[in-house]
Amino acid sequence: MVSERGLQVLQAIVQDYVDTREPVGSKAIVERHAFGVSAATIRNDMAQLEDEDLIAAPHTSSGRVPTDKGYRVFVDHLAELRPLSGSQRNAIAALLDGSGDLDDLLMRTVRGLTRLTGQVAIVQYPSFARATVTHVELVQLGGGRMLVVVVTDTGRVSQRLTIVRHEFDDADLARIRAELGSLFVGRTVRKGMQRAESHLASLAPDPGPLPEALTTLAQVVVEELDEFRQDKLVLAGSANLARSESDFRGSIYPLLEAIEEQVTLLKLMSEMVPDDQGLAASIGRENEQFGLTEASVVASDYDATGARARVGVLGPTRMDYPTNLAAVRAVARYLTRLLEEDEAGR
Numbered sequence: 001m002v003s004e005r006g007l008q009v010l011q012a013i014v015q016d017y018v019d020t021r022e023p024v025g026s027k028a029i030v031e032r033h034a035f036g037v038s039a040a041t042i043r044n045d046m047a048q049l050e051d052e053d054l055i056a057a058p059h060t061s062s063g064r065v066p067t068d069k070g071y072r073v074f075v076d077h078l079a080e081l082r083p084l085s086g087s088q089r090n091a092i093a094a095l096l097d098g099s100g101d102l103d104d105l106l107m108r109t110v111r112g113l114t115r116l117t118g119q120v121a122i123v124q125y126p127s128f129a130r131a132t133v134t135h136v137e138l139v140q141l142g143g144g145r146m147l148v149v150v151v152t153d154t155g156r157v158s159q160r161l162t163i164v165r166h167e168f169d170d171a172d173l174a175r176i177r178a179e180l181g182s183l184f185v186g187r188t189v190r191k192g193m194q195r196a197e198s199h200l201a202s203l204a205p206d207p208g209p210l211p212e213a214l215t216t217l218a219q220v221v222v223e224e225l226d227e228f229r230q231d232k233l234v235l236a237g238s239a240n241l242a243r244s245e246s247d248f249r250g251s252i253y254p255l256l257e258a259i260e261e262q263v264t265l266l267k268l269m270s271e272m273v274p275d276d277q278g279l280a281a282s283i284g285r286e287n288e289q290f291g292l293t294e295a296s297v298v299a300s301d302y303d304a305t306g307a308r309a310r311v312g313v314l315g316p317t318r319m320d321y322p323t324n325l326a327a328v329r330a331v332a333r334y335l336t337r338l339l340e341e342d343e344a345g346r
Contacts, residue, residue, distance in 0.1 A: 009045045014066050014074045018320050023063030068284030075281050081326035101157040106234045114237030116327045119315035121236050126307035128228040133184045133192050138177050148220050158224040166209040189225045196222050233262050247316035248294045264290050269310050284317045298324050300332035304339050
């Protein structure tokens with residue numbers, strides 16, 4: 001059982017190791033921290049921490065570094081998070097305010113978070129399977145090209161260019177738009193897809209340009225709505241892994257692969273267990289099943305008009321947990337507020 005002072009020594013070791021990248025010895029702890037005890041006493045505390053597998057010696061006769069278990073105990077015993085400075089909070093507001101649709105907002109979110117933390121920033125799209133389609137618009141661009149725009153009540157907007165091979169006058173275009181509206185508008189993403197797929201399956205083949213265009217465009221909307229209900233991530237700051245490569249004992253390739261594939265990170269993010277503040281951390285060997293034993297992820301829940309999702313950062317286990325947790329919490333709260341204001345304004 002680690003004593004209260006032992007936990008404080010562990011905290012000092014974590015903080016100093018994160019700051020210096022150097023193993024931490026008892027003499028350095030006495031010099032840098034006001035424990036009011038001798039180096040010999042600190043060595044005894046460190047011996048107990050080592051027995052509990054919370055710190056380890058990377059080399060003979062060296063100082064000590066935190067283990068994955070040590071980082072976990074440190075995070076679990078954080079009394080408070082390091083608050084963001086006024087300039088950091090202003091930077092979040094400046095970057096996120098004035099964003100356009102949800103895609104733009106989430107891209108700004110990860111760009112801002114990676115600047116704040118120096119880590120890979122990740123944000124989950126909320127699942128919009130229960131969102132309601134509010135508008136389907138068609139814009140004829142000439143040459144048989146048609147822009148299909150789909151909007152939901154959550155602010156999600158999709159735009160896709162497709163080819164219909166025919167030009168339509170305003171009356172025919174209005175008919176197609178009305179037909180699509182009857183299939184999708186006012187229905188949830190899931191029910192709109194089901195209705196449209198059933199309708200398309202029941203149609204007899206018709207070579208006419210109007211039915212052919214309607215079938216093509218309805219299928220485009222179905223495919224776009226299927227994207228709406230898919231879990232996916234937006235990421236930024238992958239280059240930060242290369243800058244911190246010395247913090248990884250092995251290759252950073254598994255992390256780069258996880259970033260590219262996304263499936264691993266989606267599963268990891270969805271399985272992290274949050275505390276009562278909506279914060280979660282998954283550290284080192286806790287990520288073994290995902291092949292990311294040398295990485296940590298810290299995340300915070302945000303609310304997108306009833307659909308919960310997460311925003312977080314990915315980096316080496318030697319990361320500044322208090323600052324990173326504070327950053328993801330602040331960004332998540334600001335993101336929630338913007339989405340709530342957007343919903344109220346519609």
